[in-house]
Amino acid sequence: MPREEAREVTHFGYRQVPLADKQALVDDVFHSVASRYDLMNDLMSGGLHRAWKDVLANTVNPPKGNRPFKLLDVAGGTGDIALRVAQAGGTGTRATVLDINPDMLAVGRARARGQGYDDALTFIDGNAEALPFPEGSFDAVTIAFGIRNVPRIDVALKEAFRVCRTGGRFLCLEFSCVDVPGLDALYDFYSFNVIPALGRMVTGDREAYRYLVESIRRFPHPEAFAQMMRDAGFARAGFERMAGGIVALHSGWRL
Ligand SMILES: C[S@@+](CC[C@H](N)C(=O)[O-])C[C@H]1O[C@@H](n2cnc3c(N)ncnc32)[C@H](O)[C@@H]1O
Numbered sequence: 001m002p003r004e005e006a007r008e009v010t011h012f013g014y015r016q017v018p019l020a021d022k023q024a025l026v027d028d029v030f031h032s033v034a035s036r037y038d039l040m041n042d043l044m045s046g047g048l049h050r051a052w053k054d055v056l057a058n059t060v061n062p063p064k065g066n067r068p069f070k071l072l073d074v075a076g077g078t079g080d081i082a083l084r085v086a087q088a089g090g091t092g093t094r095a096t097v098l099d100i101n102p103d104m105l106a107v108g109r110a111r112a113r114g115q116g117y118d119d120a121l122t123f124i125d126g127n128a129e130a131l132p133f134p135e136g137s138f139d140a141v142t143i144a145f146g147i148r149n150v151p152r153i154d155v156a157l158k159e160a161f162r163v164c165r166t167g168g169r170f171l172c173l174e175f176s177c178v179d180v181p182g183l184d185a186l187y188d189f190y191s192f193n194v195i196p197a198l199g200r201m202v203t204g205d206r207e208a209y210r211y212l213v214e215s216i217r218r219f220p221h222p223e224a225f226a227q228m229m230r231d232a233g234f235a236r237a238g239f240e241r242m243a244g245g246i247v248a249l250h251s252g253w254r255l
Pocket residue numbers: 023026027030074075076077078079080081098099100101104126127128129143144145146149150151
């Protein structure tokens with residue numbers, strides 16, 4: 001490891017850790033919860049994550065006919081976004097799911113096969129910080145609930161920009177900051193008490209879900225994230241809050 005990298009620090013949830021150690025810690029989390037990840041999403045969000053992901057897929061707005069359209073879903077995990085975009089698009093729509101965790105990808109591959117989408121979807125083991133695709137390969141690049149797990153967010157944004165074609169769109173769905181008085185206290189209580197306990201019951205891993213909650217709190221405010229997108233090269237960077245700010249859909253274009 002380069003000496004500079006060994007000295008840099010970042011956060012894994014609320015814990016300060018060497019930058020070079022973060023990815024392995026994140027990988028352990030998703031290795032531990034992969035088989036119950038989809039169930040936990042439904043339980044934690046009361047099914048709401050489905051509606052948020054539907055908004056993302058509809059915003060991608062793939063063509064309905066046979067016009068070719070290529071989506072890259074970074075940190076795509078079990079394929080939720082790619083499946084939705086493939087379902088929303090026509091016969092020309094193809095989606096690539098890239099994730100660093102083979103356990104999450106294995107669940108996704110099985111789902112795609114089970115739903116008859118194995119031709120439309122490709123699953124690739126890879127790192128958001130070093131995408132294995134040439135410049136301008138995709139019409140749209142998405143990342144849902146993934147970017148806050150990536151150690152170098154700025155590097156991942158630059159990579160998303162690089163592989164997006166000119167005229168293509170980047171969309172990022174991520175947890176955000178609750179901005180409704182009253183809801184914030186309720187959300188805090190639910191996040192720090194209910195979610196880790198639920199995580200322990202369903203996956204046996206309380207710590208994984210404590211990390212999840214803490215990582216949400218450490219993620220930049222949406223205005224700051226929009227600036228990070230601009231710094232990576234995206235034009236017209238903006239966001240739309242949903243569910244009182246629990247999540248935000250960030251959007252930018254490569255122009
Ligand atoms: C909370 S899950 C989101 C999965 C999926 N996008 C969804 O919305 O259900 C976060 C995903 O990010 C992946 N991930 C973490 N670091 C990554 C990296 N550096 N490159 C690619 N994927 C990464 C994890 O393996 C995990 O599958």
